[in-house]
Amino acid sequence: MHGALAEFEALLGQAAVITDPVALHEFRDPFTYRESDQWDAAAAVLPTTTEQVAEVVKIANRFGVPLWTFSQGRNNTYGGPAPRVKGAVIVNLRNMNRVIEIDEDLAFAVVEPGVRWFDLYDALEAAGGRLWTSIPDLGWGSVIGNSTEYGRGYTPFGDHAENICGLEVVLPTGEIMRTGMGGMSNSQTSHVYKHAFGPQLQGLFQSSGLGIITRMGFWLQRRPETYASCWLSFEGDEALAAAVDRMREFMLDGTVTNYPVILHGVALDDDGNPSFTPDDDLWLARFALYGRPEIVDAHWAACERVFGEIPGLTLRRRVYDGTDRTSHAGHEDRVMAGIPDMDILELFQSVYGEDTAHLDFSPVGPLRGSDVVETAHLMQGLYEKTGERFFSGLMLSPRSVIHISTMFFDPHDEQQTAAVYANYSAMLAVMRERGYPIYRTNLQHMDEVAEQFDFNDGVLLRVNERIKDVLDPNGILQPGKSGVWAKRYREQNS
Numbered sequence: 068m069h070g071a072l073a074e075f076e077a078l079l080g081q082a083a084v085i086t087d088p089v090a091l092h093e094f095r096d097p098f099t100y101r102e103s104d105q106w107d108a109a110a111a112v113l114p115t116t117t118e119q120v121a122e123v124v125k126i127a128n129r130f131g132v133p134l135w136t137f138s139q140g141r142n143n144t145y146g147g148p149a150p151r152v153k154g155a156v157i158v159n160l161r162n163m164n165r166v167i168e169i170d171e172d173l174a175f176a177v178v179e180p181g182v183r184w185f186d187l188y189d190a191l192e193a194a195g196g197r198l199w200t201s202i203p204d205l206g207w208g209s210v211i212g213n214s215t216e217y218g219r220g221y222t223p224f225g226d227h228a229e230n231i232c233g234l235e236v237v238l239p240t241g242e243i244m245r246t247g248m249g250g251m252s253n254s255q256t257s258h259v260y261k262h263a264f265g266p267q268l269q270g271l272f273q274s275s276g277l278g279i280i281t282r283m284g285f286w287l288q289r290r291p292e293t294y295a296s297c298w299l300s301f302e303g304d305e306a307l308a309a310a311v312d313r314m315r316e317f318m319l320d321g322t323v324t325n326y327p328v329i330l331h332g333v334a335l336d337d338d339g340n341p342s343f344t345p346d347d348d349l350w351l352a353r354f355a356l357y358g359r360p361e362i363v364d365a366h367w368a369a370c371e372r373v374f375g376e377i378p379g380l381t382l383r384r385r386v387y388d389g390t391d392r393t394s395h396a397g398h399e400d401r402v403m404a405g406i407p408d409m410d411i412l413e414l415f416q417s418v419y420g421e422d423t424a425h426l427d428f429s430p431v432g433p434l435r436g437s438d439v440v441e442t443a444h445l446m447q448g449l450y451e452k453t454g455e456r457f458f459s460g461l462m463l464s465p466r467s468v469i470h471i472s473t474m475f476f477d478p479h480d481e482q483q484t485a486a487v488y489a490n491y492s493a494m495l496a497v498m499r500e501r502g503y504p505i506y507r508t509n510l511q512h513m514d515e516v517a518e519q520f521d522f523n524d525g526v527l528l529r530v531n532e533r534i535k536d537v538l539d540p541n542g543i544l545q546p547g548k549s550g551v552w553a554k555r556y557r558e559q560n561s
C-alpha cells in the first residue's frame with residue numbers, strides 16, 4: 068500500500084491523497100452503526116482529470132490495491148460513500164465537477180462525475196432556462212452517481228438511466244473508452260443517438276463496478292409553457308387499486324407523462340409541507356402535467372373525470388408558468404419541476420434527530436392495482452411484526468412499481484441498527500417468494516440480493532463474474548459491487 072500511496076501523491080499532489088484515519092471517517096456509510104470500522108478505506112484520492120483517473124487505476128493494478136469510486140458519495144441508504152472491502156482506496160470524483168456542454172437546441176448536457184443536481188440546475192438556468200433536468204428528492208447527489216444506479220426523479224425524464232447517452236469510461240486496466248457513437252473520435256452524435264454500431268456497451272457500466280465513468284451525456288426536458296402539480300388523496304384498498312389502475316392507463320395513453328409517486332404515512336399541509344401521519348388508511352398520490360396551457364387543461368379535465376369516479380377521492384392542482392422557478396409551494400411542487408432542494412431531510416430527521424438513518428427496501432412489482440394492494444398489506448404486516456413505522460413511497464412507471472419502504476433507526480444504537488438490517492433480510496425472503504426482485508441495495512445485502520437471481524442455477528451472476536474477470540483481470544475495481552466479485556476474491560472466499 069505504501070508504494071501505491073507514494074505514487075498517488077506523486078501523481079496528484081499530497082493534498083489530493085487523504086490517509087488520515089479520522090479524516091477518512093467522512094467516507095463511512097452514515098446509515099450503518101456509526102462506530103463500525105467494518106468498511107473503513109485506507110485512503111481517498113481526488114483526481115481532477117480523466118487522465119489522472121486512468122493513472123490512478125494503472126497504479127492500483129501495479130500494486131494490487133482495490134479501488135472504490137463515487138461521484139458525490141451521497142448514496143445514503145444504499146451504502147453512502149463506503150467501499151465494500153475494508154482497506155480499499157476511494158477514488159473520490161467530487162473535484163471533477165464541470166458541466167462540459169449544454170446544447171439548448173438538442174436538449175442535452177455533458178457532465179463530469181462531481182456535478183451535483185444543484186450544479187446542473189444552475190448551469191441550465193444560466194444558459195437561458197430553456198431546459199429542465201429531472202432530479203431526485205435531494206439536490207446534493209451527483210447526476211452520474213444517481214443515474215448510473217438507476218436513480219429516479221419525478222418529471223417526464225424521471226427514469227434517470229434512460230437519459231444517459233454516451234459515456235466516457237476508464238476501464239479497470241486504465242484504458243479510456245467512449246461508448247456508442249462516441250467510439251468515433253470526432254463523432255457529432257455521441258450524445259444525441261442512443262444506439263451503437265454493434266452491441267451497446269453503455270449498460271455494462273451501470274451499477275456494475277466495471278469502469279469509472281468520467282463523463283456522461285444526459286438528456287433533458289424542454290421547458291414547458293405550463294406545469295401543473297397535481298395531487299390525489301384517498302383512503303382504503305379499493306381506492307388504492309382503482310387509483311393505481313387509472314394512473315397506469317393515463318401513463319400508457321400519454322395523459323400523464325411524468326413518474327408519479329403514491330405515498331403512505333405522510334400528510335401535506337396547504338403549503339405542500341409534509342409530515343408523518345399515523346393514519347393507516349390515508350394515501351396521497353402526486354403526479355404532474357406539462358405542456359401548452361390548452362393541453363394541460365384538457366388533461367386535467369380528463370383526470371378530474373376519471374379519478375373523480377373513485378368514491379371519496381379528492382383532487383387538487385397548482386398551476387405554474389414554465390418560466391417561474393421561484394414561487395413554488397413546498398418541496399413536492401419543486402421536485403416535479405426539477406428545482407433541487409434539501410427540504411425533505413427535515414422530515415426524515417424528525418424521527419431520531421439530525422443523525423437519523425434509514426434503510427430503504429426497494430422491490431419491483433407489476434403495476435396492477437390488485438397486486439399493489441396485496442403488496443402494501445404484505446409490507447405493512449412485516450412492519451407491524453418489527454414494530455417499525457410503515458412509510459412507503461410507490462414509484463410508478465407505466466408497467467412497474469418500485470415499492471420503496473423505509474425503516475428508520477438511530478445509527479448510534481448498535482442493536483437497533485443490527486435489528487433493522489436483519490429485518491431487511493426477512494423482508495427479502497418474503498419478496499423473493501412473491502417474485503419481486505430488488506433494484507438497488509445497501510452494502511450488507513448486495514450478495515444476498517445477487518443470489519436471489521437464481522434462474523438456471525444463477526447463470527446471470529456467473530456471466531457477470533465472467534465479464535468481470537475479462538475486463539478487470541486483477542480484480543481492482545469496486546470488488547463486490549452488486550454482488551459481483553472478481554476471481555481473486557472468489558478464490559479467497561471459497
Ligand SMILES: Cc1cc2nc3c(=O)[nH]c(=O)nc-3n(C[C@H](O)[C@H](O)[C@H](O)COP(=O)(O)OP(=O)(O)OC[C@H]3O[C@@H](n4cnc5c(N)ncnc54)[C@H](O)[C@@H]3O)c2cc1C
Pocket residue numbers: 136137138139140141142143144145146147148160180202203204205207208209210211212213215216217218219220276278279280281411412415545548
Ligand atoms: C432522504 C433521501 C431521499 C432520497 N431520494 C432519492 C430519490 O428521490 N431518488 C433516488 O434515485 N435516490 C434517492 N435517494 C438515494 C440516494 O441518496 C441518491 O440516489 C443519491 O443521489 C446518490 O448519491 P450520489 O449521486 O452522490 O451517488 P454516488 O454515491 O456518487 O454513487 C453511487 C454509486 O454509484 C457508483 N458510481 C458513482 N459514480 C460513479 C462513476 N463515476 N463511475 C462508476 N461508478 C460510479 C458507485 O458504485 C457508487 O457507490 C435518497 C436518499 C435519501 C437519504
